[in-house]
Amino acid sequence: MTSPPPAIQRLPGEAGIWVLVLGDMCVFGLFFGVFTYFQGLNPELYSQSQATLNTHYGAVNTLLLLLSSWLVVVAVDGLREGHNIRAAKFLISAFLCGAGFCVIKVIEYSEKISSGIGITTNEFFMYYYVLTGLHFLHVLIGMAVLIYLAGKTRRELSDKDIQVFESGAIFWHMVDLLWIVIFPLLYLVN
Amino acid sequence: MNSKSQLFCAWCGIGFLLLFTAGWWFLARFLPPPAPSLDAAEVAAIYQQHTGGIRFGLVLAMIAAALTAPWVAVIAIQLRRIEGNTPALAYTMLVAGAVGVLVLLLPTLLWTTAAFRPERGADLVMLLNDLGWLLFVMTFSPFFIQNLVIGLAILGDKGAEPVFPRWLGYFNIWVAILFVPGGLVTFFKTGPFAWNGLLAFWLPLVVFFIWFLIMFAALLSAIRQQSGTTASSAV
Numbered sequence: 001m002t003s004p005p006p007a008i009q010r011l012p013g014e015a016g017i018w019v020l021v022l023g024d025m026c027v028f029g030l031f032f033g034v035f036t037y038f039q040g041l042n043p044e045l046y047s048q049s050q051a052t053l054n055t056h057y058g059a060v061n062t063l064l065l066l067l068s069s070w071l072v073v074v075a076v077d078g079l080r081e082g083h084n085i086r087a088a089k090f091l092i093s094a095f096l097c098g099a100g101f102c103v104i105k106v107i108e109y110s111e112k113i114s115s116g117i118g119i120t121t122n123e124f125f126m127y128y129y130v131l132t133g134l135h136f137l138h139v140l141i142g143m144a145v146l147i148y149l150a151g152k153t154r155r156e157l158s159d160k161d162i163q164v165f166e167s168g169a170i171f172w173h174m175v176d177l178l179w180i181v182i183f184p185l186l187y188l189v190n
Numbered sequence: 191m192n193s194k195s196q197l198f199c200a201w202c203g204i205g206f207l208l209l210f211t212a213g214w215w216f217l218a219r220f221l222p223p224p225a226p227s228l229d230a231a232e233v234a235a236i237y238q239q240h241t242g243g244i245r246f247g248l249v250l251a252m253i254a255a256a257l258t259a260p261w262v263a264v265i266a267i268q269l270r271r272i273e274g275n276t277p278a279l280a281y282t283m284l285v286a287g288a289v290g291v292l293v294l295l296l297p298t299l300l301w302t303t304a305a306f307r308p309e310r311g312a313d314l315v316m317l318l319n320d321l322g323w324l325l326f327v328m329t330f331s332p333f334f335i336q337n338l339v340i341g342l343a344i345l346g347d348k349g350a351e352p353v354f355p356r357w358l359g360y361f362n363i364w365v366a367i368l369f370v371p372g373g374l375v376t377f378f379k380t381g382p383f384a385w386n387g388l389l390a391f392w393l394p395l396v397v398f399f400i401w402f403l404i405m406f407a408a409l410l411s412a413i414r415q416q417s418g419t420t421a422s423s424a425v
Contacts, residue, residue: 020360024364130389137370
């Protein structure tokens with residue numbers, strides 16, 4: 001973002017990562033569409049169930065992911081200028097934000113389960129568990145990618161390697177973006 | 191040349207699609223699936239009314255399932271080319287793929303058992319029907335591993351002329367993730383995550399089908415590339 005603009009407009013990352021990212025977003029889009037459709041059929045059930053969710057957890061998690069996305073941006077910027085050690089620190093910090101997200105999510109799940117609310121409680125909670133659960137899986141995959149990238153910084157990096165970092169960063173931004181849709185959809189919007 | 195046997199294996203994947211579609215879909219009429227919300231009498235009635243079609247269709251589906259064995263093998267061969275002497279991902283893919291063959295094969299036998307004596311107690315027919323459908327739709331884990339390691343192997347290709355295009359690696363990871371909702375069918379009898387639901391069944395099914403076609407095209411060009419390089423190195 002702070003590096004000088006390249007002479008030729010180019011897609012960040014490698015082209016292939018967009019197959020995964022756009023494909024995944026289409027699928028989540030379908031999930032969101034199905035959710036919104038059934039919400040429209042039974043709005044009362046959805047808003048009553050939604051009222052039992054803890055928006056503080058959701059909000060803190062939103063901040064954690066936004067922060068981690070920013071950390072990844074700074075890390076990749078640093079790499080382009082050869083600051084590998086600093087980039088590794090930022091990537092690990094982003095990983096820790098992801099870990100924090102997971103801890104909060106697990107606390108949230110266990111509170112729900114201990115108060116007797118499970119995936120079969122009603123339609124809303126079915127979507128709640130499935131959407132947040134699938135997103136959770138993405139967070140775990142993304143964290144594995146961040147750790148892999150942090151390890152990669154120990155070597156001398158070619159332009160191709162930088163592309164791999166950009167691709168990983170794009171995936172992590174998608175994880176963030178999906179949460180930014182899931183959070184209002186499940187926790188806030190009626 | 192060995193490219194001929196590889197081409198044969200790749201075509202077996204297409205054979206699977208055609209034969210499975212003919213048997214499982216058109217003859218047994220298992221598409222759309224019988225709803226998990228049906229009661230025992232309704233399930234038994236399906237097996238009593240379509241006994242002949244189900245029996246014959248499932249014989250074809252059973253044969254089709256075995257055609258995925260050569261298909262898995264040829265993918266493993268191509269992954270081995272990427273990995274060279276330590277083909278850990280290729281072997282993982284081979285083992286997971288072999289389990290996948292069983293996941294396609296065994297449900298045909300469970301449904302067949304239901305159709306074998308359709309006059310038996312409706313509860314028992316429903317039990318066999320449940321077993322077949324749960325095994326068929328819910329068992330996403332071997333396919334998840336299979337597609338994941340295909341993806342990882344492709345992305346790890348450091349060769350000057352990669353065996354597969356890199357986007358195919360990302361595509362396989364995407365497919366792997368898409369199979370995950372299948373695991374949810376244990377919780378639901380209706381809705382999008384039931385075994386006949388949009389997101390647990392239809393979406394993975396369609397993507398599975400498309401995955402076969404895309405992998406088929408990619409395999410053909412990988413095999414062609416391989417025979418080209420071996421021919422030129424032999425000269």
